[in-house]
Amino acid sequence: MSEAHPEPPHGDPGVGEDAVRAIVTDIEGTTSAIAFVKDTLFPFAAANLDAFLDARAADPAVAAILSEIPGPDPRATLRHWMAEDAKVTPLKTLQGMIWRAGFEDGRLRGHLWPDVPACLRAWAASGLTLAVYSSGSVEAQRLLFRHSAAGDLEPLFAGFFDTRTGPKRDARSYATIVASLGTNAQETLFLSDVVEELDAAAAAGLLTCQLIRPQDGTRPAHRHAEAPDFPAVAARFGLPPPQPPPG
Ligand SMILES: CSCCC(=O)C(=O)COP(=O)(O)O
Numbered sequence: 001m002s003e004a005h006p007e008p009p010h011g012d013p014g015v016g017e018d019a020v021r022a023i024v025t026d027i028e029g030t031t032s033a034i035a036f037v038k039d040t041l042f043p044f045a046a047a048n049l050d051a052f053l054d055a056r057a058a059d060p061a062v063a064a065i066l067s068e069i070p071g072p073d074p075r076a077t078l079r080h081w082m083a084e085d086a087k088v089t090p091l092k093t094l095q096g097m098i099w100r101a102g103f104e105d106g107r108l109r110g111h112l113w114p115d116v117p118a119c120l121r122a123w124a125a126s127g128l129t130l131a132v133y134s135s136g137s138v139e140a141q142r143l144l145f146r147h148s149a150a151g152d153l154e155p156l157f158a159g160f161f162d163t164r165t166g167p168k169r170d171a172r173s174y175a176t177i178v179a180s181l182g183t184n185a186q187e188t189l190f191l192s193d194v195v196e197e198l199d200a201a202a203a204a205g206l207l208t209c210q211l212i213r214p215q216d217g218t219r220p221a222h223r224h225a226e227a228p229d230f231p232a233v234a235a236r237f238g239l240p241p242p243q244p245p246p247g
């Protein structure tokens with residue numbers, strides 16, 4: 001679902017309005033470089049797809065996923081989806097399962113922009129509810145934050161949501177996430193680089209902020225609050241400033 005927000009940019013809590021109590025963040029283009037996903041994670045999954053399926057196709061969890069894939073040749077369909085960067089649950093679930101070995105043996109390490117960990121720590125320490133909403137599977141999200149270049153940040157998050165919750169461009173997905181977190185939409189801030197996702201979140205009543213990361217070449221839509229990084233999000237929404245790592 002997409003909806004235009006002419007003016008003012010959606011997302012700023014006005015005077016007298018509720019403060020932010022929960023933050024839901026996208027990954028690719030928001031916490032992490034688009035290049036990390038496209039040039040490291042996706043090629044890793046593509047290169048290991050055949051070996052993974054040869055070894056695991058009979059595994060009940062893998063067989064169940066393969067049975068959901070349309071067409072006579074699931075591998076061909078998976079390759080087609082990979083080429084299109086389709087955000088479909090069977091592909092995203094299998095990619096997460098393939099990445100697991102790479103994250104666990106050190107071939108993969110979750111990229112986070114340098115400004116991200118200190119803000120996530122400060123926000124979690126201040127009592128804000130943090131959650132992730134990505135097209136990457138929940139398993140993949142947990143792996144990325146658990147094996148991040150800044151250490152294990154998985155415990156900072158109270159919730160992880162993926163395409164099983166619904167499409168990221170559908171307002172109903174955000175209503176489901178807010179209900180699951182036990183927060184109110186107007187007290188929940190959604191961070192993303194993709195304007196259609198922000199439009200959907202705003203349509204569900206969430207506060208929104210578009211991350212305009214120059215390194216990712218994100219183009220501002222001017223329909224939502226905007227920030228170049230997480231400290232700027234903190235300043236814009238009155239959130240705690242970055243907190244250095246413990247010790
Ligand atoms: C470990 S998360 C992998 C990200 C991914 O697979 C993807 O498709 C990116 O989606 P996002 O919703 O984070 O933009």
Ligand SMILES: [Mg+2]
Pocket residue numbers: 026027028029030192193194
């Ligand atoms: Mg994104």
